[in-house]
Amino acid sequence: MTVTVRLFARARDLAGADTLCVELPAGATAADLRRRLAAQCPRLAPLLERSALAVDEEFADEAQPLREGSEIALLPPVSGG
Amino acid sequence: MIRLTKEPIDYHALTEAVRLPACGAVVTFLGTVRDLTDGRVTVALDYEAYPGMAEKKMAEIERETRQRWPVGEMMMVHRLGHLDIGEVSVAVAVSCPHRAQAFEACRHAIDRFKELVPIWKKENWADGSTEWVHPGAES
Numbered sequence: 001m002t003v004t005v006r007l008f009a010r011a012r013d014l015a016g017a018d019t020l021c022v023e024l025p026a027g028a029t030a031a032d033l034r035r036r037l038a039a040q041c042p043r044l045a046p047l048l049e050r051s052a053l054a055v056d057e058e059f060a061d062e063a064q065p066l067r068e069g070s071e072i073a074l075l076p077p078v079s080g081g
Numbered sequence: 082m083i084r085l086t087k088e089p090i091d092y093h094a095l096t097e098a099v100r101l102p103a104c105g106a107v108v109t110f111l112g113t114v115r116d117l118t119d120g121r122v123t124v125a126l127d128y129e130a131y132p133g134m135a136e137k138k139m140a141e142i143e144r145e146t147r148q149r150w151p152v153g154e155m156m157m158v159h160r161l162g163h164l165d166i167g168e169v170s171v172a173v174a175v176s177c178p179h180r181a182q183a184f185e186a187c188r189h190a191i192d193r194f195k196e197l198v199p200i201w202k203k204e205n206w207a208d209g210s211t212e213w214v215h216p217g218a219e220s
Contacts (some may be wrong), residue, residue: 006131006196008129008131008199008201009129009201009203009213009215010201010213010215013213030158039180047215050215050218051218054131054134055198057131057133057134057137058134058137073131073134073199075131075134075199076125076201076213076215077215077216078195078196078197078198078199078200078201078216078219079200079201079202079214079215079216080128080130080159080194080195080198080199080200080201080202081112081159081168081171081191081194081195081200
């Protein structure tokens with residue numbers, strides 16, 4: 001399956017894009033996506049390690065299986081306020 | 082009520098909006114753009130949000146705050162876009178029957194906001210460089 005990952009703040013600058021498309025096997029988890037993102041975009045890897053993943057606007061567990069069509073976002077440490 | 086906005090935050094109107102006859106205490110917190118961070122001079126900040134999730138998390142924080150304190154009304158607004166020094170980036174106004182509750186509820190809401198809500202700021206340093214702020218270990 002192909003999932004589209006939305007990127008924000010420094011993650012977007014590092015990737016040079018608002019979104020990244022990632023090919024994953026069916027049943028892949030958030031942790032699998034994290035590994036695939038790091039391989040596909042090595043510049044992202046250090047920030048990725050301390051970023052959260054969100055699935056359908058909710059923080060995702062690493063073991064959470066992903067579905068094609070889910071809204072997935074990479075959230076670097078937040079700094080609002 | 083929660084809101085993201087690109088317009089300046091009218092914190093007087095926000096404070097008025099939470100005033101109720103049953104509430105003898107109103108606390109309004111304002112976060113404003115500071116000109117110095119770790120000794121470096123900032124000339125402006127840019128704020129960006131993941132809007133859908135930010136609003137969802139803000140609504141959760143409102144629900145959580147209302148469960149723990151007898152909140153009459155509360156308003157939470159964050160501004161997005163380019164902000165100059167001294168401008169208001171975030172405002173939280175809370176009314177409760179008594180002041181201890183109002184202080185605690187407002188403190189809780191802004192503390193949780195800073196932990197949970199997917200919003201990011203970018204420093205515009207005086208030397209012309211910019212830097213996204215991602216608290217924690219340097220990457």
